[in-house]
Amino acid sequence: MKEDVAKDVTTGATTLPAPRTAAKDTPAEPLLVVDKLVKHFPIKGGFPVRRTVGAVQAVDGIDLTVHVGESFGLVGESGCGKSTTGRLITRLLEPTGGTISYRGRDISHASRKELAPVRSEIQMIFQDPYSSLNPRQTVGRIISAPMEINGINPAGGREKRVRELLEIVGLNPEHYNRFPHEFSGGQRQRIGVARALASEPKLIVADEPVSALDVSIQAQVVNLLQKVQRELGIAFLFIAHDLAVVRHFSQRVAVMYLGKVIEVGDRGSIYTRPRHPYTHALLSAVPEVELEESGKVRRERIRLAGDVPSPVSPPSGCRFRTRCWKAQDKCAQEEPPLVRLSGNREDHLTACHFPEDPTTEARDEDIVLDPALAALEDAAEDQ
Numbered sequence: 001m002k003e004d005v006a007k008d009v010t011t012g013a014t015t016l017p018a019p020r021t022a023a024k025d026t027p028a029e030p031l032l033v034v035d036k037l038v039k040h041f042p043i044k045g046g047f048p049v050r051r052t053v054g055a056v057q058a059v060d061g062i063d064l065t066v067h068v069g070e071s072f073g074l075v076g077e078s079g080c081g082k083s084t085t086g087r088l089i090t091r092l093l094e095p096t097g098g099t100i101s102y103r104g105r106d107i108s109h110a111s112r113k114e115l116a117p118v119r120s121e122i123q124m125i126f127q128d129p130y131s132s133l134n135p136r137q138t139v140g141r142i143i144s145a146p147m148e149i150n151g152i153n154p155a156g157g158r159e160k161r162v163r164e165l166l167e168i169v170g171l172n173p174e175h176y177n178r179f180p181h182e183f184s185g186g187q188r189q190r191i192g193v194a195r196a197l198a199s200e201p202k203l204i205v206a207d208e209p210v211s212a213l214d215v216s217i218q219a220q221v222v223n224l225l226q227k228v229q230r231e232l233g234i235a236f237l238f239i240a241h242d243l244a245v246v247r248h249f250s251q252r253v254a255v256m257y258l259g260k261v262i263e264v265g266d267r268g269s270i271y272t273r274p275r276h277p278y279t280h281a282l283l284s285a286v287p288e289v290e291l292e293e294s295g296k297v298r299r300e301r302i303r304l305a306g307d308v309p310s311p312v313s314p315p316s317g318c319r320f321r322t323r324c325w326k327a328q329d330k331c332a333q334e335e336p337p338l339v340r341l342s343g344n345r346e347d348h349l350t351a352c353h354f355p356e357d358p359t360t361e362a363r364d365e366d367i368v369l370d371p372a373l374a375a376l377e378d379a380a381e382d383q
């Protein structure tokens with residue numbers, strides 16, 4: 001992103017510099033490799049001496065690979081360990097076990113000093129655009145801070161670059177000296193995107209970046225992130241509980257349940273032929289308002305019984321078995337490995353002893369997007 005931002009001569013609009021990778025090519029080079037990653041938060045108890053009496057098994061042995069320039073979606077219900085995974089990858093948290101490799105280098109336990117060159121390349125966008133921006137700093141200060149920290153000196157100076165970034169994210173460069181409270185939620189999230197871009201990242205971990213926003217605004221911010229991902233070739237780990245948003249944005253998707261990845265694969269495969277009952281249930285729970293209105297047959301919604309069990313003492317074997325309508329004795333005894341099932345594409349892996357039928361299809365119709373997101377998706381497909 002050191003390239004100068006070009007002015008479109010016909011419209012005068014600022015456009016993004018040339019992409020680092022051909023956005024529509026299938027990315028193959030691994031950027032981030034997560035191997036058997038574990039994060040257990042200790043629970044302290046006892047009196048008078050406090051000791052560890054248990055652990056919250058927030059992330060319990062997950063494998064993920066994000067390729068250069070790829071958008072990878074991580075989905076699952078609240079509490080399944082998505083945010084913890086994002087914070088481990090950005091090294092805001094120290095892993096309990098496993099490894100995180102970035103561009104072939106193990107950064108799992110790298111010191112602050114060792115992490116310094118990597119920190120600028122891996123950025124995070126947070127869920128809450130209100131608490132993630134310092135209210136006492138101007139927008140200019142907020143966005144230029146990563147450049148200062150990482151010693152980035154763009155041609156023309158940092159202020160010029162901040163103004164360019166404001167324009168790239170759809171904000172008025174004249175608002176350089178304004179404070180966060182002067183902006184709406186969507187605008188604040190755009191400031192968060194500009195701040196993430198300021199350090200010229202190769203990977204952005206976006207943790208529920210639109211879930212706090214109004215649906216109409218969500219579409220705009222997703223559109224911006226998609227533009228950034230495609231045009232700058234920045235890889236994204238897009239964390240969301242909303243399958244519709246992830247489908248719109250991500251080329252590959254991993255589904256988490258209680259600290260484990262239970263299914264992973266390319267978007268088409270996961271959404272049209274989910275093999276894990278949990279993925280199937282999540283897909284069936286996406287609102288089908290439009291489907292009803294259009295008179296199409298309504299797919300039966302799978303209602304998951306009960307709540308997600310406690311990550312302090314997760315069920316034996318398959319963690320989903322206590323809510324699964326297909327569970328048998330084997331599910332309590334043996335943890336199902338995450339493997340390719342027959343009939344699936346090579347990169348579609350599922351952890352289930354009794355998976356869904358591979359011929360189950362037309363799942364696409366289960367996913368009815370909010371009209372604003374649907375319009376956006378249509379526009380993206382036309383490009």
Ligand SMILES: Nc1ncnc2c1ncn2[C@@H]1O[C@H](COP(=O)(O)OP(=O)(O)OP(=O)(O)O)[C@@H](O)[C@H]1O
Binds near residue numbers: 077081082083311
């Ligand atoms: N610092 C912490 N100390 C103890 N437990 C924690 C800590 N952070 C997260 N947890 C627990 O780890 C589990 C996973 O939390 P996490 O926030 O990663 O889930 P999530 O899928 O991102 O959910 P949400 O969307 O609600 O944030 C939860 O049970 C949570 O209570």
